[in-house]
Amino acid sequence: MRTFEGNTGSIQLGNLTVHRIGLGTNRITDTDAAASLLRRAIELGVNFIDTADVYQHGQSESTIAKTLAPYRAGLVIATKGGMSWQDSSAVNDPNYLHDALDASMKRLKLNCIDLYQLHRTDPKIPIEATAQVLKEMLDRGKVRHLGLSEVTVEQIERYRSIVEITSVQNQYNLLERKHEAVLDYCEANGIAFIPWYPLAKAKLTHETLTRIAGAHNASASQIAIAWLLARSPAMLPIPGTLSVRHLEENIAAITISLSGEEFEELSAIAIAPQALA
Ligand SMILES: NC(=O)c1ccc[n+]([C@@H]2O[C@H](COP(=O)([O-])OP(=O)(O)OC[C@H]3O[C@@H](n4cnc5c(N)ncnc54)[C@H](OP(=O)(O)O)[C@@H]3O)[C@@H](O)[C@H]2O)c1
Structure with missing residues (x-):
């Protein structure tokens, strides 16, 4: 079993190595500003x-391709399928998933997706059946690695009984920590x-956070990212921004080193949610 060793500036996604701070692009549309942001991210080493x-509605993928394709070596574009474009519900019908993958490949101008993530698990379809569909994607060479999103440990184990899972994408931050068990499971099993x-x-307001940010001459966002990176070597945060200034700030958070005491103080914030401003 692959495990994570030490807290370095990069992380393994299967056989791919990426910088530990990525970029989230759910608000990216086809604009000059978005293109500049994507190009700056690459310059910064993202x-x-x-x-x-x-x-x-596909514009995030197509703008990434329009701006960055042909892609430079080592750039990993991770996309997702399995969610309805109409109402964001889970849709895991096999044909829907295969068509969604083909459409993403076309928009992204890729003949193989480095990391394809199942956006949501469809309660109407057995997990093992969906895992078979994901396995077919791998076997057909259309996908290099597979990921899941918003899953429990029990669900991850069911997918893993059929196919290798390289990453899990769940909601998690300094203030919202309902997926601690999933994070621990991922770390123990070499899953990003x-x-x-x-x-x-961006709703990061708390006295402890403000004080520690001040001590590091950093922003609350930077401390939140530094805390995530310190929390687990399996962590690969993808802060989302449309602002070049925020992007630069977020990537610079890699240089912030929290003391053990600061880490514990920050960890306690979510345990006392009533203290949130
Ligand atoms: N798997 C899933 O189901 C799922 C669900 C939601 C999101 N996601 C992914 O996760 C990514 C991140 O989530 P998110 O973008 O919704 O939330 P987020 O990263 O927690 O926060 C984004 C917000 O923070 C602001 N921001 C970013 N950097 C900042 C900084 N340095 N200082 C102050 N404000 C800052 C952004 O505004 P500005 O534009 O002004 O910087 C934006 O309002 C998404 O882009 C998407 O790729 C996945």
Whole structure:
């Protein structure tokens, strides 16, 4: 079994190595500003970009391709399928998933997706049947690695009984920690954990956070990212932004080193949610 060793500036996704801070692109549309943001991310060394077919009805994927294709070596574009474009419900019918993958490949101008993530698990379909569909994607060479999103440990184990799972993307941040057990499971099993809403949608206000940010001459967002990175070597945050200034700030968080005491103080924030401002 692959395990994570030490807390370095990069993380393994199967046989791919990526910088530990990626970019979330769910608000990216076909604009010059978005293109500049994507290009700046690459300049800064970001080589993991998270998207999905449903983001802006395909525009996130197509703008990534329009701006960055042909892609430079080592750039990992992770996308997702399995969610309805109409109402965001889970749709895991085999034909729907295969068609969604083909459509993402076309929009992204890729003949193989480095990391394809099942966006949601459809309660109407047995997990083992969906896992078979994911396995077919791998076997057909259309996908290099597979990931899941918003899953429990029990669900991950059922998928893994059929097919190798490389990443799990669940909601997780300093303030919302309902998936601690999933994170621990991922770390123990060499699965990358990609927290969504890593910045709690920018609602990061807390006295402890403000004080520690001040001590590091850093922003609350940077401390939230530093805390995630310190929490587990399996962590691969994907802060979402449309602002070049915020992007630069978020990537610079890799240099922040929290003391053990600061880490514990920050960890206690979510345990006392009534203290949230
Ligand atoms: N798997 C799933 O089901 C799922 C669900 C939701 C999201 N996601 C993924 O997770 C990614 C991240 O989630 P998210 O973007 O919704 O939430 P987020 O990263 O927690 O927060 C994004 C918000 O923070 C702001 N922000 C970013 N950097 C900042 C900074 N340095 N200082 C102050 N504000 C800052 C952004 O505004 P500005 O544009 O002004 O910077 C935006 O309002 C998404 O892009 C998407 O790829 C996945």
